[in-house]
Amino acid sequence: MRLPASRKVRALFGWLALAPRPVARETLCDLLWDAPSDPRGELRWCLSKIRGLVDAPGRRRLLSEDDRVWLDLSDGFVDAVEVARSAEPGLEGLAPERRRALAQLFAGDFLEGLALSGHPAYAAWLTAQRRRFGGLQLRLLADLVCDAADEDERLRHLERWLQVAPLDRDAHERLLETLARLGRIREGEAQLAAAARLLDAEGLDSSPLRATWQAARAASIDLPQAPPMASEPRALGAPDTNDEPGPDLAAHRASIAVMPFVDGSPEPEARGGLADALAHDVITRLAKLRSLFVIAPGTVFALHERAIPPERAGRMLEVDYVVGGTVRRGDARLLVAVELADTRTGRIVWAETFSHRADDALLVLDAIGDRIVASIASEIEALERDRAILKPPDSLNAWEAHHRGLWHMYRFNKADNERARHFFETALRLDPSFARAHAGLSFTHFQDAFQGWSEREPGIELAYASANDSLMADDRDPAAHWAMGRALWLRGRHEPAIGELEQAVELSPNFALAHYTLAFIHSQDGDPAAAIAASDHSRHLSPFDPLLFGMLGARAMALVRLGRFDEAARWAVKAAARPNAHPHIQAIAAFALALAGSLDEARAQAESIRRALPAYRFADFLAAFQFDAQGAALFRKGARRIGMG
16 A cells, blocks of 8 residues: 655554554654644544555544544554564474564564654664564574575575674574585685674674684585684584583673663763663673673673664674663653563563652662662573573583572472582582582571571581682672671671671672571661661562562561561561461561461461471570570560460
């Protein structure tokens, strides 16, 4: 059909075609009109043009009701909607024929030619959609290369892949390997020279391409293969033929690239403004965690300058995860939208929008940076744990064995604690210098002593020894100081324990477990007000943490010591309701409820404890914790009220 000449009408048509639900007219006015004299009048004119395109006698497709507008295209076909719907459950589950059909729907950029200057909200949406569909196209092409029935078909898909992503080293390497298999050596040499010139011109390393070509050419004529260059990373998706764990630290850390944020404000700042400052801040804070291999800012800002979208940059850098987002200032508020994508699958695994008053930009950026870093770290740890449990135990490397151990460790029962210890020990056999595996091993010994699953004194000494090994391996890792803080607390050395935990926070201000453990110690014989503050901060940093029951329980214990029994009972009940809460946490709830006068609820909690541990008594509770005299007396009083004293 002949479309209206107005680019704004075409842009609005595209936006409505993808809108999942009816949209308020005011939203559309804000999207495409920069305070004209009559935005609603201009919107009506644009909608009338769209109505002339899509409506037919007896069939209205542009609909409106209660100031909302939407397109009903249920009897039509929208290529982008079809691709998005098919990709929703995962492209890997599609048949090759279906993938080929979807790949044919792509022709140029999403809404090509419809970028509009002076409309930041629309620009941010368009950028996000182009990133989304560009990533889907690359994943489809990569899958089609693997699905190809013959080498000629594989070459066609690779050539299209390089048209879409000319700087993608993975595509170049696969093309070189294919040409070598076909014996087309002269074409391969020319392809290598052209690709090397292209990458070198962009400041990217072309030496891995030369190594790939050397190996592929040698294999094609049955010559001895030169050893791979040890300093170069493996091509994305290529098999790892090295069975021995290497010395590279990145081998047991997930890798991540944080791309500069896009400034979507009505009047964007010059480079170096809030959007760039936030990206720099997030990169620096993530690097402090030492559990992630973080690409340096110089590289990601260089790629950003070349207008390379985050997902493509992640593939070029061969990282596991990539972060992208937008910053928008307006109406005295600062809005930051962030996405975390898994480059191995192309899926968005976490997304969040943060909104703050922009009265003090630096303080707001600090608060948002805290939340972004803590959320990313927590999401990646959970993803790596889930990925590790899918692998058979004998195929795990040190990083995967460590995360398999974490999965069992956070189950908080004796059997899983022993399994966790097995996997941490496996990780340490593969890499004795892995500080976090030593810290995890220390935690399992801590659990044995704290929960009474083994003799207390040997457990305390083993927890301390493993924590010390963690510090010896890397004294800049906050997890090592966290492990030592817990071990010192077990030994009754509270002040040194607090010092270690404060060192962990200094190394990584966003390390939620260090804040929680400070709350745990202060809630028993330290400053209860400090315990409440630390508990709240740990939950703010990691609201879905596996140790959330402990964060809530620490707050409840501090409130008991302050004599605020009703509040303590409410928080303790929340702690006990967590799915992995252990009997000591349920005991906090039982005793706090008894102190608050809720005896029936307290007895119900006590009965729940007895079903799990029939012999559990107040003496077990008191032996696990280290309350001051006042706190011990208060909890004993609660226990006596329900016959557990």
